[in-house]
Amino acid sequence: MMRSSVRDPMLAAVPSLRAFAISLCGNVDRADDLVQETLLRAMANIDSFQPGTNMSAWLFTILRNLFRSEYRKRRREVEDTEGAYAESLKSHPEQHSRVEFDEFRAALAKLPPDQREALILVGASGFSYEEAAAICCCAVGTIKSRVHRARTRLSDLLSIEGTDDFGPDHATRAILSAGGRG
Amino acid sequence: MHTDVQVRRPRGRLSLEDQRRIGDMLQRVYDEVVRQGVPDRFKDLLDQFDHPKNVGEAQARSTQGPAKGHHEPDRLVGAKASDNKGSRS
Numbered sequence: 001m002m003r004s005s006v007r008d009p010m011l012a013a014v015p016s017l018r019a020f021a022i023s024l025c026g027n028v029d030r031a032d033d034l035v036q037e038t039l040l041r042a043m044a045n046i047d048s049f050q051p052g053t054n055m056s057a058w059l060f061t062i063l064r065n066l067f068r069s070e071y072r073k074r075r076r077e078v079e080d081t082e083g084a085y086a087e088s089l090k091s092h093p094e095q096h097s098r099v100e101f102d103e104f105r106a107a108l109a110k111l112p113p114d115q116r117e118a119l120i121l122v123g124a125s126g127f128s129y130e131e132a133a134a135i136c137c138c139a140v141g142t143i144k145s146r147v148h149r150a151r152t153r154l155s156d157l158l159s160i161e162g163t164d165d166f167g168p169d170h171a172t173r174a175i176l177s178a179g180g181r182g
Numbered sequence: 183m184h185t186d187v188q189v190r191r192p193r194g195r196l197s198l199e200d201q202r203r204i205g206d207m208l209q210r211v212y213d214e215v216v217r218q219g220v221p222d223r224f225k226d227l228l229d230q231f232d233h234p235k236n237v238g239e240a241q242a243r244s245t246q247g248p249a250k251g252h253h254e255p256d257r258l259v260g261a262k263a264s265d266n267k268g269s270r271s
Contacts, residue, residue: 007231014224019215032221039227104207123205124212155200 006046009055010039016125017059023120024067026109038063057127061135064117107157111150118146
């Protein structure tokens with residue numbers, strides 16, 4: 001049975017779960033379905049959660065397993081990661097850094113899923129290498145390697161393609177470079 | 183002010199500056215979602231946790247939110263409790 005003592009930690013984990021799910025799915029609606037399914041699964045299996053352990057890591061593990069068992073196939077059917085990712089996050093931070101922001105997100109979407117997942121768990125979700133390894137059911141060294149390759153790849157993508165390969169952003173960049181007129 | 187993302191350098195080790203820049207951007211992309219908080223559909227769902235009988239009802243409600251056109255309530259309700267740990271991975 002659910003207890004109020006687990007409701008609050010679950011609620012607190014939702015924003016981060018969504019961010020992780022969006023990075024996996026590349027689509028907000030699907031990500032929210034995935035989060036919902038994760039919460040239902042957690043609720044049904046709450047007795048297997050050990051009090052005192054990391055609720056957030058437990059939920060991330062469930063979410064990732066659900067994604068890998070169900071959502072990955074679907075995503076392959078609709079391989080529009082970049083477009084969907086861009087579409088999924090329409091609001092932007094301050095104007096002057098928008099180009100960089102969009103370019104980064106596009107580059108992030110190009111990473112192999114395993115690398116992106118590891119990078120986000122460690123670099124954004126705030127998990128330790130050990131926790132990320134537990135969530136991904138792999139060795140700590142594997143996570144470290146994936147994170148390293150992800151960073152290197154991102155840096156390559158941004159430096160090599162930053163100027164020419166981002167279509168509309170190129171025009172935006174030109175406008176911004178011209179001093180923001182128009 | 184325009185912050186250029188270009189970092190011309192040969193392949194190989196990342197400079198600390200590159201690592202910091204990537205880390206900052208990653209955090210911004212992530213936090214943009216985190217800042218959206220908890221959508222009502224999840225609050226509704228979690229509100230039912232103390233009343234398990236109502237969970238099905240909460241699911242039905244939470245899949246009928248505005249601007250959501252393609253949800254599949256049957257699939258969500260059909261979520262099984264038997265394979266929490268997953269069999270692959």
